[in-house]
Amino acid sequence: MEEINSGLAYELLPYLKVYKNGRVERLSHYRDEFVPPSIFRDLKMSVSSKDVVIVPQTGLSARLYLPKSITHTEEPQQKKKLPLLVYFHGGAFCTYSAFNPRYHDYLNSLVAEANVVAVSVEYRRAPENPLPVAYEDSWAALKWVLSHSLSDQQGHEIWLSDHVDFNQIILGGDSSGANIAHNMAIRAGITPEQIFDLKLWGVVLVHPHFWGTEPIGVEKLDMDLKQRVDKLWLTVCPTTTTGNDDPLINPATDPNLSRLGCNKVLVCVAEKDLLRDRGWFYYETLKKSGWEGVVEIMESKGEGHVFHLHNPSSENALNMMKFLVSFMHQDN
Template sequence: MNSINVADDVEYEILPILRVYKDGRVERLVGTEVIPPSFDPQTNVTSKDVVITPETGVSARLYLPKITDSSRKLPLLIYYHGGRFCVYSPFHPAYHNYLNTLVSKANVVAISIDYRRAPEHRLPTAYNDSWAALQWVGSHCRDGGGPEAWLNDHVNFERVFLGGDSAGGNIVHNLAIKVGRDELHGLNPYGIALVHAYLWGLTPIGSEAVDPVKKANVDYVWPFLCPSSPSNDDPRVNPFAVEAPRLEHLKCKRVLVCVAEKDVLKDRGWLYYETLKKSDWEGVVEIVEAEGEDHVFHLYNQTTEKAHDFMNTFAHFLKN
């Protein structure tokens, strides 16, 4: 992310992803492509879109693998996309293709959540939308009484996973903490996956200060997203802040933390893993690091050997 540049008709811009004009217009420079739901013949995965909250427009894309035994219930992955809370959606080709492959490899049902984005909807809107989506999924836990047949008919609600990359990984952490405090129709996540999660803080750790430009760019993100609480030590972005809930309160049994060697967020992922492993949390946490790779590399080019390795790691986590 580059610094703000103010032109005559531009209020601010965050290059190379976003430009906001003085008249309120928002121009997204990446992540605007969309692809419709479909049957994918390469993976035998079928997808469709559903509206979760008509009042706000929160929706999702559902994925169903090839069903060979209709009596067998499958794990469910609830996925939250990345994009700095500003860009991309579940309907972008990269996410659509990625979920098709993951659903096929892991043999799971998946639902990819379309939360509202900044700057039109500053935080905590994305958290509220994501929680509403989780409540909607939870409404299917009780005797198959939810509104979506795919969830009623095919999901084992004892094996629900939350997963997300970048901003989505941040959402997953916060949801897993919140589930431990609030009633959710009996829905208790079995596991969570934080993929290159956007976690930060005021005081640099590890290698974060090595590249001042990268650090400055990340320093700006949270104040832009959440002007009502602009500190990078807000507990929602810094799980290690003094006022943050302790990680042992995570409501799940398994955690997968994924980091990339060249990602400026890498050391926060390692700290998350090490802190959780040393805590009183009663679960299993594992971490994988992609050598020589940068932030969400697996989405930008899904055909590389390391992208395949990561896909297999994620699929294995969902199977076990």
Template sequence: MESSTNEVVHEFPRLFRIYKDGRIEKLSVTDFVPPSDDLKTSVRSKDVVISPEPTVSARLFLPRTTNPDQKLPLLIYIHGGAFSIQSPFSSVYHKYVSSLVELANVIAVSIDYRLAPEHSIPACYDDSWAVMEWVALHANGGQGPEPWLNDHADFRRVFLAGDSAGANIAHEMLVRASNADQVFDKMIVGMVLNQPFFGDDEPNKLWMLICPETSGCDDPRINPAAHPSLLAKLVCKKVLVCTAEKDFLRQRGWTYYEALRSSGWGGVVEIVETEGEEHVFHLLKPSCEKSGRLMKQVASFFNQDHGS
């Protein structure tokens, strides 16, 4: 008979197990790719510590530009992984963000946040918000702590983006920015939600476990479509929602799109769907034609004229 020490009380395939004695076993190993500050590469990267306690960090990406005085759009990127795996330092996300930075010619801040279930929600939101506030320090005349942002970022063209759980967090960051007494309303012009992890009117087992203080299915962090008054106050001009035809979360993205479009929000929301593909295909098959097409659509979004 299996001892209580090895008794599993919660298991999410490819994510984690929780044992009766409280142990947590991660079922997916996240690798680590070091940053590169080689001036010969198309995109340089480096890691920065935002906060020592709790430890919050980020990886910065800077494209090689021919004009050192040119100010570039700034992308704040938030990785996915069901709130519980992956990081901006993994090979998957390092390669993806680096490729996007090169194609779109933007600077990127890729956020590292504490993962569930070791750290319950709202840890991922609070860590991401700490990075948002750190970024905002640079918006006032280039007086922030990071030279790459001071020298190269255009703080009139800041974008939020993320995929899966990272898209969920990106939306929550925009909600917080919309309610903050700061400069975000003059900074953030757009947001990309790529195959977002949102809930619906049915309880989500993972969410209920990692967010013990949740109000349930109507929690605006997991089900923003149920709160049109919050959507109506978002402080950006344009939102792009990306879905995949065979994604198990496909309908959640469409529901968000419809809710934002009918909320009374004053911006423009667009949706693009990739046929025949499943969840986060752009990460699993980065070299395929459809992944390349989607990246071009996202890069184009960052470089459109979003108005003054």
């Protein structure tokens, strides 16, 4: 054990350790856990789910969710068209999974409450697959989803082609997944492909993982912690040339921020979260950027990072769920 520890390159406690020989050790309950989908509807939430492979060559896949309002016996012309949530899980770009019990349970609850179809993306994780791999996987997944809206190259997944209103596409995610959702919206806004003539309706960013070289807010109170988080980005994105001011992690440095490819953004922050001030900074920066959409923010008092995943039945978690559902059904 002493010999192994002497080769430690980086550790992000309590999540993982990375060794100089490339070995990655995920710790305690952050090790991979898998819960199967429930094609015959989850008994608790009455939500159907199934797994699909998007790109066999890379293993890119996703878990799809249908709410109880959808039945498989409707005639084609009677089938309901619902908003679609494309969700990216969190975990510092390097832990958790779309198939983890916490994310499966959360998507079940969100789909049931919001009455939306959902696609939860299983992108490849760092550090084995360093960024920008997760961004490229997520982009491929988004393009696959939107291909179902094109009459000349209709996608083959009937859960999407039969039940999704492609004028109501929402990107969402928590922590690093919120970072991915933001960057997918940026990319959609600057991409001239036919598929992106269809503007995204909205983006939901829950406790987004943004950062920067210069400390702000509570980051100034613990510079040792600031330096450890600084090193996280360099570990998961070793090819970055601008460090923690890379536009991928610090949207304030992105010259394309005003071209965010959606109409509405909701930012959720938590009072006791280290990333709280970055969420507020993003909100204020986006408002001043010249972007023509509408951005909202809500703060959960007394709570820490992704508290809703750890304690989903708490009053604050239920209140945040109601806020998300309300946001997703604005003007619907």
